[in-house]
Amino acid sequence: MKLNNYKFFEQNWSAIAVATLVLCVFLTIASPAFMSFANMQSVLVQASVTAIMAVGMTYIIIGGGIDISIGAILFFISSVFAELFVATGSYPLALGVSLITGVLLGAVNGFLAIKFKVTPLITTLATYTIYRGMAIHLTGAQNIPVPREIGYLGNGSFLGIPVPILLMVLVTILGVYLIQKTRFGLYLRAVGSSEESAHESSLPIMRVTVLAYLIGGLTAALAGLILIARVGGLQSDIGIGLEFTVIAAVILGGTKLSGGSGSILGSVIGAIFLVLIDNGLNMLNASPYVYDTVRGIVLLVAVIVDRLSEVRKSRELIKNSAMKMRGTTS
Amino acid sequence: MGMSSIVKLLKSYPSLPIIAALLVLFSSLSPYFFTAGNAESILLANSVVLIAAVGMTLVFLTGGIDLSIATVISATAVVGGVVMAQTDSVFWGTSAALLAGLLFGLLNGICVGFFGLNPFITTMGTALVARGIAFTLSEGIAVKGTPEVLLDFGFELLWGIPYIMIVGIFIVVICSLAMSKTTWGRQVMLFGSNREAARYCGINTRLIETSVYVLSGLLAGIAGMVSIANLGNALPGVGDTLLLLIIGGVVLGGTHMNGGEGSIMRTVLGVTILATLTSGLNLLGIPFYDQLIVQGVLIFVGYTLAMKLSRT
Numbered sequence: 001m002k003l004n005n006y007k008f009f010e011q012n013w014s015a016i017a018v019a020t021l022v023l024c025v026f027l028t029i030a031s032p033a034f035m036s037f038a039n040m041q042s043v044l045v046q047a048s049v050t051a052i053m054a055v056g057m058t059y060i061i062i063g064g065g066i067d068i069s070i071g072a073i074l075f076f077i078s079s080v081f082a083e084l085f086v087a088t089g090s091y092p093l094a095l096g097v098s099l100i101t102g103v104l105l106g107a108v109n110g111f112l113a114i115k116f117k118v119t120p121l122i123t124t125l126a127t128y129t130i131y132r133g134m135a136i137h138l139t140g141a142q143n144i145p146v147p148r149e150i151g152y153l154g155n156g157s158f159l160g161i162p163v164p165i166l167l168m169v170l171v172t173i174l175g176v177y178l179i180q181k182t183r184f185g186l187y188l189r190a191v192g193s194s195e196e197s198a199h200e201s202s203l204p205i206m207r208v209t210v211l212a213y214l215i216g217g218l219t220a221a222l223a224g225l226i227l228i229a230r231v232g233g234l235q236s237d238i239g240i241g242l243e244f245t246v247i248a249a250v251i252l253g254g255t256k257l258s259g260g261s262g263s264i265l266g267s268v269i270g271a272i273f274l275v276l277i278d279n280g281l282n283m284l285n286a287s288p289y290v291y292d293t294v295r296g297i298v299l300l301v302a303v304i305v306d307r308l309s310e311v312r313k314s315r316e317l318i319k320n321s322a323m324k325m326r327g328t329t330s
Numbered sequence: 331m332g333m334s335s336i337v338k339l340l341k342s343y344p345s346l347p348i349i350a351a352l353l354v355l356f357s358s359l360s361p362y363f364f365t366a367g368n369a370e371s372i373l374l375a376n377s378v379v380l381i382a383a384v385g386m387t388l389v390f391l392t393g394g395i396d397l398s399i400a401t402v403i404s405a406t407a408v409v410g411g412v413v414m415a416q417t418d419s420v421f422w423g424t425s426a427a428l429l430a431g432l433l434f435g436l437l438n439g440i441c442v443g444f445f446g447l448n449p450f451i452t453t454m455g456t457a458l459v460a461r462g463i464a465f466t467l468s469e470g471i472a473v474k475g476t477p478e479v480l481l482d483f484g485f486e487l488l489w490g491i492p493y494i495m496i497v498g499i500f501i502v503v504i505c506s507l508a509m510s511k512t513t514w515g516r517q518v519m520l521f522g523s524n525r526e527a528a529r530y531c532g533i534n535t536r537l538i539e540t541s542v543y544v545l546s547g548l549l550a551g552i553a554g555m556v557s558i559a560n561l562g563n564a565l566p567g568v569g570d571t572l573l574l575l576i577i578g579g580v581v582l583g584g585t586h587m588n589g590g591e592g593s594i595m596r597t598v599l600g601v602t603i604l605a606t607l608t609s610g611l612n613l614l615g616i617p618f619y620d621q622l623i624v625q626g627v628l629i630f631v632g633y634t635l636a637m638k639l640s641r642t
Contacts, residue, residue, distance in 0.1 A: 117637075121587065125574065125577060126629045126630035128574075129625050129626030133619045133626065134623060137617075137623070251451050257450060257451060287466060289466040290466055292459070292462035293459050294462070295462075296454075296455045296456060296457065300456070303448070303455070307446060
C-alpha cells in the first residue's frame with residue numbers, strides 16, 4: 001500500500017491517535033520522567049485490561065448492540081478462577097474453565113439480546129445483576145488471595161516484554177484481522193448498519209450477533225485473568241464501573257454507538273489515552289477523586305468536537321451540491 | 331368487570347400480574363409481610379429511588395436515557411450537605427442542591443437536545459463528572475453537620491406516612507398531571523413516538539428534549555436532599571448502587587426505552603415491585619447476592635412481559 005493512498009486523516013481512529021500524541025508531548029514537557037522506558041511499559045500494562053475488553057466491546061457496538069455486563073463477567077471469571085485454583089491447585093484447569101465460562105456468559109448475553117428482541121441495554125443490565133450475584137454466591141462474599149507465582153498472565157514477561165502488553169497486541173491484531181478480512185466481520189458490519197436489510201439478504205443475524213457478544217465475554221475473561229494476577233487475588237469491588245471506562249475508550253477511539261462501523265485500533269488507543277490522562281493527573285499530584293471528573297469532561301468534549309465536525313461536513317456537502325445544481329441550471 | 335376492561339387495565343399497567351404474584355407469594359411465606367411496620371420501611375427505603383425514577387421515566391418517554399441520574403443524586407446530596415454544614419440552613423442547602431441538579435440537567439439537555447449528541451454517551455460523561463465532584467467536595471467521606479430539622483423531617487410521619495414519602499407522592503402527582511393535562515406533556519409523548527411528526531407539527535423539539543433532562547436533573551437534586559434526610563448524612567457514594575434500581579423500576583413498570591409508550595404511574599408500580607421483592611426476600615432471610623440474581627431475572631422477564639402486554 002502506498003503511503004499517499006492511505007489517507008491517515010480519514011481513518012476513524014486518527015483523531016484519538018493525534019490526541020494521544022499531543023498528550024504524550026505535553027506530558028514529556030511537564031515531566032522528563034514520563035518518556036522513560038519503565039513508565040511507558042507501566043502505562044501499557046495498566047491499559048491492557050481496558051484495551052482488551054474494549055476490543056470485544058467494539059465488536060458488540062459495531063453489531064449494533066451494547067454490553068453493560070462485561071465488568072460483571074470479569075468479576076465472575078475472576079471468582080471462578082480463584083475458587084477453582086484454590087480447590088484443585090491446577091492452573092491449566094482453572095484457566096481453561098475460566099475462558100470457557102467467559103465465552104458462555106457472553107453467548108448468553110447475545111442470545112437473550114437477539115432472541116427476545118429486548119433492548120441490549122436492558123438485557124445486559126439484567127445479566128450484569130445476575131452475573132454479579134452468581135459470582136458473590138460462588139465465593140460467599142469472601143476475598144480470595146491468589147499466590148503470586150501463578151500470576152503469569154498479569155506479572156510475567158516473555159522475551160523481556162510484560163505478558164499483558166503481548167496479550168493486548170495479540171488481541172488487537174486478531175481483532176483487526178477478524179473485522180476486516182473475514183466474512184464474519186463483513187456480516188457483523190452489515191447487521192450493525194441495518195438489521196432489516198441484513199434480514200432481507202438472509203444473513204445469519206443470530207449467529208453473527210451471538211458471536212460478537214461471545215467475543216466480548218472472551219475478552220472480559222482474559223482481562224479478568226490478567227487483573228486478578230496483577231491485584232494478587234479476588235476482591236469484591238473488582239470490575240465495578242469498568243464497563244463505562246471500556247465504553248468510554250471505544251467512543252474516544254472513534255466508534256459510534258449507532259453501529260455498522262468502528263475501529264478496533266481506535267478503541268485500544270482510546271484505552272491507552274485514558275491511562276495517560278490518569279498518569280498525567282498523578283504527576284500533577286491531583287486528588288484521585290478528580291480523575292472521574294476529568295474523564296467525564298474529556299468524553300463530553302470528544303463527542304461535542306466530533307459532532308461539530310460532522311455538522312460542518314454535512315453543511316459543506318449541501319453547499320457543494322447546491323453550487324453544482326446552480327451550475328447545471330444556469 | 332368485563333373481559334375487555336381487564337385487557338385494558340393490563341395494557342395500561344402491564345406489571346400488575348407480577349406485583350400480584352409477589353404479594354401472594356410473600357404474604358403466604360411470611361406472616362410479617364402485610365404489617366404496617368413493614369410497609370413503612372418499604373416506603374422509607376424507596377422514596378429516593380421513586381423520585382429519581384420519575385425523572386428517568388420522563389427521559390425514557392422521549393426515547394433517551396439518563397445514566398447520570400444516580401451520581402447526580404450523590405453530587406447534589408454532597409453539595410447540599412456542604413452548604414448546610416456551612417450555613418446550618420436547610421433552605422440554602424436545598425437551594426444549592428436543586429441548583430446543582432438543574433445545572434447537571436441543563437448540561438445533559440443542551441448536549442442532547444441542541445447538539446444532537448447521543449444521550450447514552452453524554453449522560454455517561456456527565457455521570458463521571460458528577461461522581462468526581464461528589465467525591466472531591468466530600469473528600470470521599472460522609473459530610474457531617476446535617477441540621478436537626480432535616481433529620482427530624484426524615485423520621486416524622488404525617489397520618490402514618492413518612493414525610494419523605496409524601497415528597498415522593500407529591501412529585502408523582504405533579505408530574506403525572508403535567509404529563510396528562512398540559513400541552514408540554516402531550517408534546518413529550520408525541521416527540522417520543524415520532525420525532526419527525528412532532529417537528530412537522532411545529533413543536534420546538536429541541537426545547538422539549540432539553541426540558542426532560544433538566545427535569546431529570548432537578549428531580550435528582552430533590553432525591554439527593556431526601557437521601558440526606560433518610561440516611562442522616564450526605565454520602566458521596568449514595569447513588570452508586572441506585573442506577574440499577576431506578577432503570578429497573580422504570581422498565582419493570584412497562585415504560586419502553588424507545589419512547590412514546592409508558593407513564594409515571596407505571597413506574598410507581600415498577601418501583602413498588604422491586605421494593606416488595608427486596609422486602610420479601612429480606613424477611614425470608616435470602617442473602618443479598620441471591621437477591622441480585624432474582625432481581626436480574628425479574629427485570630428481564632418483567633420487561634419482556636410488559637412489552638408484550640402493552641402491545642397486544
